[in-house]
Amino acid sequence: MIRFEAVEKWFGQHQVLAGVTGEVKRGEVVTLLGSSGSGKSTLIRTVTRLEGIQGGQVLFEGVDVAGRGVDINRLRQRVGFVFQAFNLFPHLSALGNITLGLERLRKMRKAAARERAMTELDRVGLADKADALPSRLSGGQRQRVAIARALAMDPDVMLFDEPTSALDPEMVNEVLRVMRTLAQNGMTMVVVTHEIGFAREVADTVWFLDKGQIVESGPPAEVLDDPRHDRLRSFLSRAR
Amino acid sequence: MLEILEDNWLLFLIGQYPHGPVGGLAMTLFLAVAGLSLSFPVAIALALARLSPRRWLRGPATAVVYVVRGLPLIMFIFWTYFALPLLTGHAVGGVETLLFALVIYEASYLSEIIRAGIEGLPKGQAEAAKALGLGYFPTTFKVILPQVLHNMMPSLVSQFVSTIKETSLGYVISANEVTFAASQVNNQLMTQPFEVYGLLALTYFTLCFTLTSAARWLERRLAAERGGLGAQPA
Amino acid sequence: MGYVFDPAAVLTGQYLDWFIWGLATTIALTVAAWLLGMTIGIILTLVRMLPFRSLEWLVAGYVEYHRNVPLLVQILVWYFGVPQLLPRAIRMWVNSHHSEFLLAMVALGLASAAYITEDLRSGIRSIPKTQYEAARSIGFNYLQAMSYVILPQALRIVIPPLINQTLLLFKNTSLAMAIGVGELTYRTREVDSYTFKTFEAFAVATVLYLAISFAIMALGSFADRRLKLEIR
Numbered sequence: 001m002i003r004f005e006a007v008e009k010w011f012g013q014h015q016v017l018a019g020v021t022g023e024v025k026r027g028e029v030v031t032l033l034g035s036s037g038s039g040k041s042t043l044i045r046t047v048t049r050l051e052g053i054q055g056g057q058v059l060f061e062g063v064d065v066a067g068r069g070v071d072i073n074r075l076r077q078r079v080g081f082v083f084q085a086f087n088l089f090p091h092l093s094a095l096g097n098i099t100l101g102l103e104r105l106r107k108m109r110k111a112a113a114r115e116r117a118m119t120e121l122d123r124v125g126l127a128d129k130a131d132a133l134p135s136r137l138s139g140g141q142r143q144r145v146a147i148a149r150a151l152a153m154d155p156d157v158m159l160f161d162e163p164t165s166a167l168d169p170e171m172v173n174e175v176l177r178v179m180r181t182l183a184q185n186g187m188t189m190v191v192v193t194h195e196i197g198f199a200r201e202v203a204d205t206v207w208f209l210d211k212g213q214i215v216e217s218g219p220p221a222e223v224l225d226d227p228r229h230d231r232l233r234s235f236l237s238r239a240r
Numbered sequence: 241m242l243e244i245l246e247d248n249w250l251l252f253l254i255g256q257y258p259h260g261p262v263g264g265l266a267m268t269l270f271l272a273v274a275g276l277s278l279s280f281p282v283a284i285a286l287a288l289a290r291l292s293p294r295r296w297l298r299g300p301a302t303a304v305v306y307v308v309r310g311l312p313l314i315m316f317i318f319w320t321y322f323a324l325p326l327l328t329g330h331a332v333g334g335v336e337t338l339l340f341a342l343v344i345y346e347a348s349y350l351s352e353i354i355r356a357g358i359e360g361l362p363k364g365q366a367e368a369a370k371a372l373g374l375g376y377f378p379t380t381f382k383v384i385l386p387q388v389l390h391n392m393m394p395s396l397v398s399q400f401v402s403t404i405k406e407t408s409l410g411y412v413i414s415a416n417e418v419t420f421a422a423s424q425v426n427n428q429l430m431t432q433p434f435e436v437y438g439l440l441a442l443t444y445f446t447l448c449f450t451l452t453s454a455a456r457w458l459e460r461r462l463a464a465e466r467g468g469l470g471a472q473p474a
Numbered sequence: 475m476g477y478v479f480d481p482a483a484v485l486t487g488q489y490l491d492w493f494i495w496g497l498a499t500t501i502a503l504t505v506a507a508w509l510l511g512m513t514i515g516i517i518l519t520l521v522r523m524l525p526f527r528s529l530e531w532l533v534a535g536y537v538e539y540h541r542n543v544p545l546l547v548q549i550l551v552w553y554f555g556v557p558q559l560l561p562r563a564i565r566m567w568v569n570s571h572h573s574e575f576l577l578a579m580v581a582l583g584l585a586s587a588a589y590i591t592e593d594l595r596s597g598i599r600s601i602p603k604t605q606y607e608a609a610r611s612i613g614f615n616y617l618q619a620m621s622y623v624i625l626p627q628a629l630r631i632v633i634p635p636l637i638n639q640t641l642l643l644f645k646n647t648s649l650a651m652a653i654g655v656g657e658l659t660y661r662t663r664e665v666d667s668y669t670f671k672t673f674e675a676f677a678v679a680t681v682l683y684l685a686i687s688f689a690i691m692a693l694g695s696f697a698d699r700r701l702k703l704e705i706r
């Protein structure tokens with residue numbers, strides 16, 4: 001579904017992605033591990049062209065995302081993106097954050113959009129917060145609204161960039177629970193995270209990114225319990 | 241334009257002096273400097289009164305600030321123009337009138353800056369001073385205000401620029417500052433108002449822009465200073 | 475002194491008419507200059523967002539001129555200076571058609587535009603880039619992201635300072651008396667010189683100015699409270 005082929009990315013003189021190759025299959029859950037600055041965020045941001053690349057290709061369903069004739073806004077509707085800092089729109093209620101895309105992009109009627117948004121809010125357990133402004137929600141609740149916002153667009157893939165890193169410990173689980181259910185229902189997911197437990201339990205595949213390359217990849221049992229690289233070993237010992 | 245400058249630069253700079261009173265740019269600067277300096281103590285008193293828990297202090301001070309904010313400066317100048325002679329019992333010149341109006345007007349605006357500065361200071365500062373056993377006045381004048389005034393430097397320069405611009409209203413009551421001087425030159429020449437007033441605008445611009453730039457530079461230095469302090473463990 | 479304060483003396487007959495006309499002119503001048511300032515302010519803001527350095531410098535120069543020259547002097551330049559540059563025929567026409575109101579409006583409007591564009595720019599700049607990214611991630615294009623996500627937020631930030639600009643503009647219309655525009659301050663002086671009821675005349679004007687100023691201030695603090703967004 002998503003294929004990275006020798007992806008290279010530079011910020012000026014600084015090479016952040018040094019030939020990343022890998023594939024995310026339909027229905028697969030990939031967790032992306034790596035120390036800070038290793039290029040995890042940059043890699044998943046290339047999928048929806050939030051970052052451009054200088055070498056290689058990123059393919060979505062076999063089509064180069066940077067190719068001519070690709071409607072990037074269409075593509076972004078099909079790829080849900082969840083940010084570390086939630087990025088809810090502060091001037092809109094929880095419901096309004098979700099209906100905005102449905103009304104303006106899907107051209108749904110107000111009532112239909114509302115109904116759909118309520119379904120999504122219910123799914124993340126926040127139906128009762130529909131009219132609350134983001135400033136009135138806790139961090140965990142905000143992130144769940146952000147997930148609902150992305151899900152409402154019926155994406156084929158969900159990308160998560162450290163969705164729980166900005167949360168207080170007691171709120172991490174409510175978000176992980178939503179993500180776990182999503183994975184069980186067959187959603188294709190790429191999750192950048194430091195939650196090793198989540199990776200072990202939910203992921204089909206774990207990628208370890210180091211210095212802009214995927215240096216280890218495989219099922220969690222293999223990669224997490226029997227790491228071959230020193231860097232991964234020390235990363236795991238620090239994470240625990 | 242150069243010719244006008246050549247013939248009238250003295251009038252522009254110092255007015256009729258030494259054959260008459262000082263005027264022109266010199267008077268503009270004097271008015272601005274004196275206006276701001278004299279308004280300073282008034283501003284501090286107003287700010288402290290507005291922050292006072294005592295209603296009989298806070299109420300009138302708040303009223304003064306709001307009335308000044310709500311009235312055009314020119315109204316204020318006219319009030320002074322009529323009221324000052326009655327209050328003092330003898331004739332008052334344009335310069336004195338303008339100066340008096342400016343002091344009250346500027347004091348109100350300055351007091352808001354000072355008040356915001358005091359409110360913006362961490363509560364810990366006042367508490368630490370009190371914990372040492374310092375009373376209200378030592379706390380305010382030795383601990384709080386020095387910090388506020390230091391942080392206020394850029395706003396103070398901006399306020400100085402505002403004051404310079406406001407002195408141009410001397411034109412309306414024939415106070416002998418540079419705008420009035422320019423209008424006199426214009427009346428003599430009759431035929432080149434664009435050059436005369438353009439020159440006047442340029443004069444103000446040069447003066448004020450220099451000061452505005454200085455204020456910005458100060459602002460950046462202060463920001464850097466705060467960044468440096470913030471980086472140290474508290 | 476035997477002086478009796480008697481505001482009714484200046485609130486009758488033609489003097490009352492003068493006050494009403496003065497107030498109406500002040501309001502008309504405020505509204506006209508506001509519209510002009512807003513239009514030019516928005517245009518300047520859009521222009522300085524274009525990726526051309528030279529245009530950015532041009533707008534910066536515009537802003538600096540209007541902020542560093544006294545408004546009264548700007549008005550004098552427009553009233554006395556600019557007509558001199560016009561062809562004779564147009565000048566004659568302008569001079570015979572109450573040019574003072576028009577020129578005061580232009581001077582006040584252009585000066586307001588300089589302050590307005592600064593407010594608008596800092597409002598837009600204060601919206602974090604991540605908001606834009608989030609909007610694009612949902613699939614909005616540039617214009618949609620701007621109009622549904624960025625501008626609604628920027629507007630909330632910008633409205634309180636714009637209301638404050640309106641207050642300043644309203645007060646500054648009084649400077650137009652210097653070129654003979656028959657606004658409130660000008661009319662007040664007229665009433666004064668006909669009746670010699672100086673204090674009464676100026677008291678009436680003061681009350682009128684304060685009433686409108688306080689209304690604008692109240693609107694400002696209402697907007698401040700209503701529109702405040704806690705971001706994150």
Ligand SMILES: Nc1ncnc2c1ncn2[C@@H]1O[C@H](COP(=O)(O)OP(=O)(O)OP(=O)(O)O)[C@@H](O)[C@H]1O
Pocket residue numbers: 011016034035036037038039040041042043
């Ligand atoms: N816009 C940018 N301009 C310049 N350098 C950047 C930019 N964005 C990221 N970088 C650099 O690219 C490198 C990789 O960044 P990236 O955000 O992808 O790391 P990460 O693996 O997500 O780290 P973290 O765990 O801290 O989020 C870092 O060294 C970072 O400093």
Ligand SMILES: [Mg+2]
Pocket residue numbers: 040041042161162
């Ligand atoms: Mg990251």
